[in-house]
Amino acid sequence: MSTTPDLAAPDAHEELERALTRVVRRVFVPTAGEASRQQAGVDLERSTYSTLARIADLDHPRLTEVAAAMGLDTSTASRHTKRLVEDGYVEVTACAEDARARRYHPTPAGEQALQRVRTARRDQLAALLDSWTPDDVQVLASGLDRLVDALEAPDGDRR
Secondary structure: OOOOOOOOOOOHHHHHHHHHHHHHHHHOOOOOOHHHHHHHOOOOOHHHHHHHHHHHHOOOOEHHHHHHHHOOOHHHHHHHHHHHHHOOOEEEEEOOOOOOOEEEEEOHHHHHHHHHHHHHHHHHHHHHOOOOOHHHHHHHHHHHHHHHHHHHOOOOOOO
């Protein structure tokens, strides 16, 4: 019995790279997430919805924090947050530490919109993965969390 790797078999990292490329391509299709937002009755573009979700995930962030967390320039984040404020999904308050700065947080309408879209996404995932075992779903979720943690960790602090 040979212990030499089968050179014809794809390497696990090659398979992972291919699978992640397929996921990223799918996620960045312009209509990605549209069905969830429609099912939830939330009339927001993908980019604006993503900004709302990031604001909710952060603790009353400043605009610069929103932009940095999303990998956007401040002017782009500003356009998105301005639309969210105009549509009643986000409130702006003065920053206690710096009166010139502003902090953003979802309004009750913004929180409800996020909850409705997240519920619709969970329902869609449940339908997509209905043939998977709960353990398979948990393994996928744990693996993806570990991957994102590694991607977000400073160099040298990857587990």
